[in-house]
Amino acid sequence: MSESAEPAEEAPGAKPVLRVVKGDLTPEELAALVAVVAARNAAAAHAASRTKAAPRSQWGHPARLARAPHRFGPGQWRSSALG
Template sequence: MSDEEAKPVLRVVKGDLTPEELAALVAVVAARNAAAAHAAARAVKRPRSEWGHPARLARTPHRFGPDQWRRSAWA
């Protein structure tokens, strides 16, 4: 058994906790750890998808000329 496996993660120094109180304490500490890990994961910047960019809603002005109704979908 290595030293890391033998070390307790949480140790109660004072008081006499019931099993229910200890379970509540462990749940609170675990929830706080999970929230911190979630916040750290969300802090990582990911590239923004261009599919939902508002500039895609703006279209170029319609140009008049022969066959422009077909080319208007590509511009």
């Protein structure tokens, strides 16, 4: 593919992602090159997404063990279960 071959519909001001500067590639060779570059970018994106830590569950957090003090009085046995 030479530099003079331009895509039929190119967005104004858009830069090409891949450009062959030297050589004359067949369509099959160009397709193989694009497949390799796309696979490498997908692998890098997948590796970057796996490095993010998952949000930690609050189920076993020590703050859940702390309770409010029991209050004495009429009807407080009902509110003790909600608390």
